[in-house]
Amino acid sequence: MTRARIRQWLTIALLLAGGWQLASAAWIHVKAALAQVLLRDALEASLRDGAAHRPWPWADTWPVARLSAPGLQVDLVVLAGFSGQALAFGPGMVRDPGGALVLSGHRDTHFRFLRRVAVGDRLAVHPVHGPRREYRVTGLSVRDYRDRDALAGADGDSVVLVTCWPFEALDAGGPLRLVVHARAAAPES
Secondary structure (H helix, E strand, O other): OOHHHHHHHHHHHHHHHHHHHHHHHHHHHHHHHHHHHHHHHHHHHHHHHOOOOOOOOOOOOOEEEEEEEHHHOEEEEEEEOOOHHHHOOOOEEEEOOOOOEEEEOOOOOOOHHHHOOOOOOEEEEEEOOOOOEEEEEEEEEEEEOOOOOOOOOOOOOEEEEEEEOOOOOOOOOOOEEEEEEEEEOOOOO
16 A cells, blocks of 8 residues: 555545544534423423423433523523433422522533622522512522531522532532522512
C-alpha cells in the first residue's frame, strides 16, 4: 500500500470518527429537546385531569408541577422525587415533614438560573393538585447538605429551592448547597 493510499484511508477514518462524535453530541441535544416536549405534554395532561401521566412508558417519574420565575425568564416542568433519573430531565419536588415544597435541580442545567436569583424575586408554582401559588424569595444561604437545620422555618407557605454550590466547581458532588427560601406572596395586581 502506498503512502498516499494510507493517508487517504487515515483521512477517511478520522472524518468518520469525527462525524460519529458530532452525531453523538447532537443526539444528546435532540433527546433533551424531545424530552422537554414530552414532559410539557404530560404536564398539560396532568393539569387537565389531575392524574399522573408519565412522559414516556419507561419513565420512573412524572410531572407534578410547573415552576416559573417571570423576572428570570424561567418556566420549568417539575418532576416527582429526587431520583437521578428524574433530575436528568428537570428539577424534582418533594414535600418536607413541615409542609414546605422542596425543589432540587442541577446547578449546571435546570437550576443554573439560581445564579441570578435575589431576595425579592417572584416565583410561582402550579402543582397538578392545587392552585397556582406565588412566592417571594426571602433568603439565600449556602449550607452543608448534612445540616439538618437547612430547612428551618420552612412550612406549608414556603418553597425551598436547592442546588449544588459553588456553581463554578469542577468536581460534582461536593457537600455545599445553595438554599433559596421563598414565602407565599399576594399576587401582583
